[in-house]
Amino acid sequence: MDEAPKTVIAEDTAIDREKERRLPENEDRFQKLFDYAPLPYQSLDENGQIIEVNQIWLEILGYNREDVIGKSFGDFLHPEWVDHFKENFPKFKSMGEIMGIEFEMKKKDGSFISTRFDGRIRRNKAGDFIQTHCVFRDISLENSLKKRLRDQENAIRQSQKLEAIGNLAGGIAHDFNNILSSILGYTELALQDVQKQTDLHNNLTEVLRAGQRARKLVKQILTFSRKDEQEKAPVQINSMLADAVKMLRSTIPSSIEIKVQVCPEPIIINANTSQVNQIIINLVTNAAHAITDTGVIEIGLELTHLDENQAAQYPDLLPGKYADLFVSDTGCGIARENLACVFDPYFTTKTPDKGSGLGLSVVHGIVKIHGGHITVCSEETKGTTFHVYLPLSLHKPGKTEDKTKQPIEHGQENILFVDDEPVIGRLQKQLLERLGYHVVVKTSSKDALEFFTADPQSFQLVITDMTMPEMTGDKLSRAIKDIRPDIPIILCTGFSEKVNAQTAPDLPIDAFLMKPVETKKMAQTIRNLLDTKK
Secondary structure, eight states: OOHHHHHHHHHHHHHHHHHHHHHHHHHHHHHHHHHTOSSOEEEEOTTSBEEEEOHHHHHHHTOOHHHHTTSBGGGGBOHHHHHHHHHHHHHHHHHOEEEEEEEEEEOTTSOEEEEEEEEEEEEOTTOOEEEEEEEEEEOHHHHHHHHHHHHHHHHHHHHHHHHHHHHHHHHHHHHHHHHHHHHHHHHHHHHHHSOTTSHHHHHHHHHHHHHHHHHHHHHHHHHHTTOOOOOOEEEEHHHHHHHHHHHHHTTSOTTEEEEEEEOSSOOEEEEOHHHHHHHHHHHHHHHHHHOSSSEEEEEEEEEEEEOHHHHHTSTTOOSEEEEEEEEEEOSSOOOGGGGGGTTSTTOOOSOGGGOOSOHHHHHHHHHHHTTOEEEEEEETTTEEEEEEEEEBOSSOOOOOOOOTTSOOOOOOOEEEEEOSOHHHHHHHHHHHHHTTOEEEEESOHHHHHHHHHHOGGGOSEEEEESSOSSSOHHHHHHHHHHHOTTSOEEEEESOOSSOSTTTGGGSSOSEEEESSOOHHHHHHHHHHHHHHHO
């Protein structure tokens, strides 16, 4: 009767011995599964101190086990996240579970990675806390890609904003420039007939200056909207920057120190000189306005090379060499919520006496016209830095001729002038006849074509507006050229999608002028064309 229980006891003892024999093997297997799990694991005690981490946790962050065990989890966080952990760890213990909580963790080499945690609390049968069980994923690359996507989306939205305002600007530019043409032109005529150094002459001079300021404002609007295509040529930006700084020094308060760092190596870009000067002036003036009393403005120029990864951050740029023009200040800085708006037209946080909010928009437009990119980095109370990247030119700059001192040239030829605005026609007739020309004015493009067809040899030059009803200026020019291919034609426009420096050579014209046209420039263009035909 006693044999059966003895047999059972013997079997149980054998099983226990087998379990004991396999225990190290099982522990080793478990340790391998723990250490080589695909996700970093950590366990914390009730005080937030690390009880255990697995091997991949150590490998990702670069620590040894003795650096970690027994230390507070907060020791391995970015300083800005330590208080967040201390405040929320008790909530985690009471809730029992967390999902998708993000922390920025500190690696042993001092760098930081972004992480996303999932975790649960282990409790005993009485419901008391034992320890945490958490895993995390390194989401640094994911966050970097998201930031790049956000930056690209912001760039697209910025482009769309400027495009919308550009379309509006282009729509009103023609009519507005016609009005300015009348104001400037008739004021010039009146000044010719008024005795100098009189009140009337002085008053008219102020009207002329106001009109010229308005003309510049229209050009600025067309510039930031990328509707104003001006001629570009290879120029050395080093000397341009040096000259601009000399001029700016006299306009900036002496309490502001200006530091200049210009690359000694000549940097050649393909640019419109006046527009690049506008970039420099606007950025430096903006920096000066940001400094309330004393401070420093740093202006620099470097030759930089953007590799594929760097260029990928800027949707407008390709890998290669660029001129890096930067302006930095120690001023008030820009609030984070305003950074995305700094290039918006008329957006400003300045007082009315310090700007209209158009300067940075103009800069943005000019940079885009030149195939470049502009960035801004700022922190409130610590200052702002702008970087402008402009592509290099493959050609060397040539010599330019100063035409400002040349006198206005006269002539005696017959000119057909076409513009659907009668006031513009009367104005140009007077201006050109005072220069000796014989002028016939037509306010209908169809009437002008019929008049020209009746006697094509009676005119030596045709000047026509672009935007007209019935027949636009480019179509009128083509019809006139079909009748008489050798006659020179000047096309004038306040704004047109069809006419700019790039498209003009493909049109049936010999020159084009942007309204409002200066009398001197009109006279020089006429003489250049007529003298070439002789």
